[in-house]
Each structure stands twice: as C-alpha cells, then as structure tokens.
Amino acid sequence: MPETITITDDRTGKQVTVPITNGVFPASAVRELDPSLFIYDPAYMQTAACRSSITYLDGDNGILRYRGYPIEQLAEKSTFLEVAYLLLNGDLPNAEQLKQWTLDVTHHTFVHENMRKRFLDGFHYDAHPMGMFVSSMAALGTFYPEAKNVLDKGSRDQQILRLIAKTPTIAAMCHRFSVGLPFVYPDNDISFPANFLNMMWKIGDYEVDPRLERAMDVLFILHADHEQNCGTTSMRVVGSSQADPYSAAAAAASALYGPLHGGANEAVVRMLADIGSIENVPAFIEDVKSGKAGSRLMGFGHRVYKNYDPRARIIKEVAYGVFEVTGKNPLLDIALKLEEAALNDDYFKSRKLYPNVDFYSGLIYQAMGFPAEMFTVLFAIPRTVGWLAHWQEMLTDKEQKISRPRQWYTGVDERDYVPLGSR
Ligand code: CMC
Numbered sequence: 001m002p003e004t005i006t007i008t009d010d011r012t013g014k015q016v017t018v019p020i021t022n023g024v025f026p027a028s029a030v031r032e033l034d035p036s037l038f039i040y041d042p043a044y045m046q047t048a049a050c051r052s053s054i055t056y057l058d059g060d061n062g063i064l065r066y067r068g069y070p071i072e073q074l075a076e077k078s079t080f081l082e083v084a085y086l087l088l089n090g091d092l093p094n095a096e097q098l099k100q101w102t103l104d105v106t107h108h109t110f111v112h113e114n115m116r117k118r119f120l121d122g123f124h125y126d127a128h129p130m131g132m133f134v135s136s137m138a139a140l141g142t143f144y145p146e147a148k149n150v151l152d153k154g155s156r157d158q159q160i161l162r163l164i165a166k167t168p169t170i171a172a173m174c175h176r177f178s179v180g181l182p183f184v185y186p187d188n189d190i191s192f193p194a195n196f197l198n199m200m201w202k203i204g205d206y207e208v209d210p211r212l213e214r215a216m217d218v219l220f221i222l223h224a225d226h227e228q229n230c231g232t233t234s235m236r237v238v239g240s241s242q243a244d245p246y247s248a249a250a251a252a253a254s255a256l257y258g259p260l261h262g263g264a265n266e267a268v269v270r271m272l273a274d275i276g277s278i279e280n281v282p283a284f285i286e287d288v289k290s291g292k293a294g295s296r297l298m299g300f301g302h303r304v305y306k307n308y309d310p311r312a313r314i315i316k317e318v319a320y321g322v323f324e325v326t327g328k329n330p331l332l333d334i335a336l337k338l339e340e341a342a343l344n345d346d347y348f349k350s351r352k353l354y355p356n357v358d359f360y361s362g363l364i365y366q367a368m369g370f371p372a373e374m375f376t377v378l379f380a381i382p383r384t385v386g387w388l389a390h391w392q393e394m395l396t397d398k399e400q401k402i403s404r405p406r407q408w409y410t411g412v413d414e415r416d417y418v419p420l421g422s423r
Helices: 028-033 071-077 080-089 095-106 113-122 129-141 153-179 192-201 210-223 230-239 245-257 264-275 278-290 310-326 332-343 346-350 358-367 372-395
Strands: 004-008 015-019 055-058 063-066
Touching: 004 028, 015 028, 063 071, 063 080, 063 310, 071 210, 071 310, 080 095, 080 192, 080 210, 080 372, 095 153, 095 192, 113 129, 113 153, 129 153, 129 245, 129 372, 153 192, 153 245, 153 372, 192 210, 210 310, 210 358, 210 372, 230 245, 230 372, 245 372, 264 278, 264 332, 264 358, 264 372, 278 332, 310 358, 332 346, 332 358, 358 372
Parallel strands: none
Antiparallel strands: 004 015, 055 063
C-alpha cells in the first residue's frame, strides 16, 4: 500500500501527492495546490503544529513515554531532577552530569528579595495563589534583562535553570502569603521535593516525611510533560515571537489555570465535596449525562487519551501510599464509586471517557494539607520543565517561525458608515 496521499482540487482538477510519515502529511500539499486555500481546523483537532522528539503519547493504548522511557519506569525508579535533565537534554544524565545538574538547580532556588517584599506584598490578602504564580513568573523575567537573548544558547540555559529552580520557591511564597505566614527561604541541603515541602510547611521543628517527599517527586515526574497540550502550545506560540521565557511561561501557566486543563484537579475536589456521599453518585452521574449538573465529570476525559490515562493509574497507587501517612481522604470513597459508576455507564463508555491525571491528584494534595487553590500551582511547578523543553526545541527548529494561524472570515462584506442619527 502506498504511504502517500493525493489531494485533488475539483475546481481545477489539479492534484498533489505527498508522503504520509507516521500518520502525518505536510500541509504544504495544500499550499502547492492553491496558496489561497486554507484548512479549517478549530482547536487544532487534526493539526500537528510541530515535529517533537520529547514526549510520545499513544492515547488509544494509554502509552506515555518521555524521550522513549515509559512513564511507569520513570515514576518507579527515577527522580524529578533526573527526569528534568532527560526532558531537556534527550538522555538520562550519568552520575557526574546529575551531580552537576542538581548543584546548578540548587544554586538558583533563591529569588530576589523585591519579589517577596515588594511584588507579592501588593496582592490582596485573598488573591488566588495561581493568579499570583502566573504574575510572578512574568515579573521574575524583569530581574534578568539578558533573558531576552533567546537565540543565545548560554542565555537560554541560564534562564532554564533559574525557572526550574525558582518555581517551587515562588509557589510556596504564594501559599504562605495567602495564609499570612512568614516566608521560608530555600534549604539547599535537601532534595528538590523536600525543599518545596519545607518551604510550604515549615513552622518550628517541621521535618519532611520521606514517604511524602517521594510521593511529591513522583507527582512532579508524572506532570513534567505531556506534549502539545494547551499550556505547552501557549509556551510555543508566545515563545515563537521570541518573547523571553518568563513571559512565555506566564502565558503557559495562564492556559494551565483553566478548569478544562490544569485547573481540573481543583474542580474535582470541589465536585466530590459537592456530591457529599456515595449515595448521591448515581444521581450526579445522571445530572452530568443530562447536562443538568451544569458541568462535566471533572477529572474524566481527554483530547488524546481514549483509554485509561497511565498517569491516573500511577497516581491512584501513590494515593494509597500517601493515605498511609496522612490518613485516608474521606472523599476517596466517593471518587472510587464515581469512577466505578462512570466506567460502567454507556454514556462514558461510548465516548471513551476515562479518569485522567487530575482525577486522583487533588485527593493526594488535599490529604497532604494543600488547599484546593494550590493544586494547579502544584501542576505548574513540574510542567515548567516541559514548557522549557518545548521552548528550546521550538527555537532551534529550523522549520518553525512566528505562530500565525489563518482564519475563515464569516463577517459582513464591506459597507458604508452610517451616521449616528440615521441608525
Ligand atoms: N464529562 C462528561 N462528558 C464529557 C466529559 C466529561 N468530563 N468529557 C467529554 N465529554 C463528552 C462531551 O460532552 C462530548 O459528548 P458529545 O459527543 O455527546 O457532545 C464528548 O464527550 C467528547 O467531548 P469533547 O468536549 O469533544 O472532548 P475534548 O477532547 O474537546 O475535551 C476535555 C477534552 C479534557 C476538555 C474534556 O474531556 C473535559 O472537559 N474533561 C473534564 C475536565 C478535565 O478533567 N480536564 C483535565 C484534562 S487532563 C489534564 C490536562 O490536560 O490538564
């Protein structure tokens, strides 16, 4: 069978044949056929906007790999910083490289005092931590004017280190500000996840429980990248104008904020609390199906996964480990009942709607003491690595230019201005 596709323009009879590679054919075929012809593809459902060698996702079979490594193996055996190196550099680090990388990241964990004293202090006392986080990402860039040299590899590498190292510090600062607690400076003698937990919770003699430290690290690994999702696409689109990576990351974080994307973990916990008890699950499922609930079954469904999200499977296991330390989250029973009911319901089965990464993560975060407003911030910390990996891939890709889709104009034709008195 030929691995080609032939497109015929029935208006002119002109034909163009192009190769199909891994299920993708170039849109240049359409340009060749007629440069004034465009493809209408809302939400990019059928559009591959780039080549990428970072993350492989097979949604039909529930497969996720970073640089070829199955997510299950990385979650079991690796650490977040090792995975960050892998995503950014293409290969796992050797012992020397990992030592240097860890040292480099650790040396950038502090943020300028003005971020804390002048910038964060300007927020209202009840500001949402994710709103503070988004703004802080952009504000951070103003401390590093050299970040604008995005075509310089040395500068890019420097900003990548800074962003990865400083996002946990900023995240913890946003939380401490919102609850009125004094900020805790980074502790560079402990691991990346332990330092984050310490900055979040330290009051008096707080010591990080190693089981929660590991759970946090696994959650970071699972959220580190997910190819061309809404946030990463925002990073690429904004970055394509050669904006500095802090501004681009702020745009990506804004995209993540929405309830259909990274905001879903917060929405799941609120939904479970609203359901209230397992007896109410069947009625809630009926409400979702009829549209009466006014919302979807949050934490279910995915644009690409038409099978169980492999991250959700791992997170469910992590949840049980965390509950051994923290005690069971009372919402777990409702979640389990909801999952069981949905997986056995024709509405969800026929639409291939399965639990996604956000279905169980919120329960873990809540059990660990994080307020719901922090859940999306927790997603953004590790996803910063994915955004940066895609940002540098995009900037070094000779085929990429400034992102600029076309439109299908459906407005009125030219007409003459009507003076106010005659309208
Ligand atoms: N509950 C009920 N029905 C749903 C759901 C859901 N969670 N998700 C999709 N559907 C239905 C939808 O109504 C549609 O039905 P019909 O064909 O009768 O109109 C069908 O399934 C296909 O849905 P879609 O909206 O075309 O699918 P999409 O690929 O555009 O949306 C999604 C993907 C993730 C936005 C969506 O499934 C959703 O809103 N899920 C709930 C929010 C959520 O959990 N988001 C986290 C996603 S994973 C982490 C991340 O990416 O950040």
